[in-house]
Amino acid sequence: MKRLAPEKKPVTIRLSMARLRQKMEEKAEPTLRTKKRERFAPGGQSTQMIIGADKTSDDGILHTSARLYGSYHLRRVYYSAFSPIPDSSSSLPLQKPPLMREHRLYQADWLMRFYGFSQPEILAGSSDGMLDLAIDPKLAWALRNRGQFPVDINRANREALLRVPGLGTKVIGKILETRRHRRLRLEDVGRLCQSIVKLRPFIIAEGWSPGGLTDKAGLRNTIVRSCEQLSLF
Known part of the structure; x- marks a missing residue:
């Protein structure tokens, strides 16, 4: 983050997500006056990760997603394939990753959220920590x-x-x-x-x-x- 997006501060982002989670939990409790739960951010909170801008493996990306779901109770993590732009930093790749990689990450994300898979087991036994692009x-x-x-x-x-x-x-x-x-x-x-x-x-x-x-x-x-x-x- 420091190298590719120095204007963004990971600590600030995490603190913002933590505060929002705390506020949502507070509002989920019935109020003393009305005994009803207030509606606060009913859509939950989400974030987006850019895929392919660095050498992070799919296993590393899913590890981060699992931590975000667990620590901040995120509703969704979105994955977007990196797309090069003219005159960008020389530290960024010149080619975008296969679009199928983005699709496979969404499928793996669903395995964690709806199919009872833990993050480590999805790629356990994989030689390179990358999802197979040919099969789900x-x-x-x-x-x-x-x-x-x-x-x-x-x-x-x-x-x-x-x-x-x-x-x-x-x-x-x-x-x-x-x-x-x-x-x-x-x-x-x-x-x-x-x-x-x-x-x-x-x-x-x-x-x-x-x-x-x-x-x-x-x-x-x-x-x-x-x-x-x-x-x-």
């Missing part, structure tokens, strides 16, 4: 943690289902509701999802088991090719 972070995590799969779609709890690549929160809600009445087959799950390409190696369903597919050596490339083919239609 949950699929990348599943491929590095194949010992936790396959998951039985008819028996697993919600927390285990949230770890399955290709399953979103809405689909999981439908699965939990449907299986109260009957057991789901692979084609049933397929009707709830946009695609079962990512799902097949990681789940057990009525009449379906992936067998050795889960541990197949070239599984990542197989999924990538299948997703590319689907995107053509």
